[in-house]
Amino acid sequence: MCAAHRAAHRLGALAAAGFQAGQSVLITGATSSIGLLGVQIAKALGAGQVIATTGSSAKGTLLREAGADSVVVTGEQDLTQAVLEATDGNGVDIALDHVGGQTFAACLLATRADGAVVAIGRLDQAASTIGLDALSYRHLRICGVSFGFSRAAKLGAVLAAAGHGPLPAVAGRRVRAPIDTRESFKTAARVVTRLRSHQAHGKIILTAP
Numbered sequence: 001m002c003a004a005h006r007a008a009h010r011l012g013a014l015a016a017a018g019f020q021a022g023q024s025v026l027i028t029g030a031t032s033s034i035g036l037l038g039v040q041i042a043k044a045l046g047a048g049q050v051i052a053t054t055g056s057s058a059k060g061t062l063l064r065e066a067g068a069d070s071v072v073v074t075g076e077q078d079l080t081q082a083v084l085e086a087t088d089g090n091g092v093d094i095a096l097d098h099v100g101g102q103t104f105a106a107c108l109l110a111t112r113a114d115g116a117v118v119a120i121g122r123l124d125q126a127a128s129t130i131g132l133d134a135l136s137y138r139h140l141r142i143c144g145v146s147f148g149f150s151r152a153a154k155l156g157a158v159l160a161a162a163g164h165g166p167l168p169a170v171a172g173r174r175v176r177a178p179i180d181t182r183e184s185f186k187t188a189a190r191v192v193t194r195l196r197s198h199q200a201h202g203k204i205i206l207t208a209p
Helices: 003-016 033-044 057-066 079-086 101-109 132-137 152-162 166-171 185-196
Strands: 024-027 049-054 070-073 092-097 111-119 141-144 179-184 203-207
Touching (some): 003 033, 003 092, 033 057, 049 079, 057 070, 092 101, 101 132, 185 203
Parallel strands (some): 024 092, 111 141, 179 203
């Protein structure tokens, strides 16, 4: 999937949450290639604050270079508490969750009243136990997106809207698909190991002879 197509998907997730310029956005699992695009797109569309999460402090610089205003290292910090501290106790307007599992549950508590949480990926697992009080008392909106399985008309609308949103930023190289390394097919086994160990900082390109 090309950078423009992936950028359109991130726009669709923000649109599903009702994003408006100036709002704060939390992006979990942000050091994945799709997460890094999400950080760039949120900033390109005028997010007032972007908070990104990573499991490793070594990747904090990568996220800040992509445009994140704050970085939460989930291996060292409590996600909810760190986000609340970064937003003066209010929580973010929108949370885009690529992780699932209990990270999704933590996003509910890290989102302000009347905010929105979008379930995008399941880097951890699909199952999550949430507190319904956090959902109801905060009047949160939850939606799920999976553009790889979307109806054609809905996906078409997202791609059409991208022409007025992230695509100009892609063309101007303000939004770029992060490339980790370029390898040959002969080193495919090494590539798989790198991906499984979560060492990759973006996409790995395999070149043919």
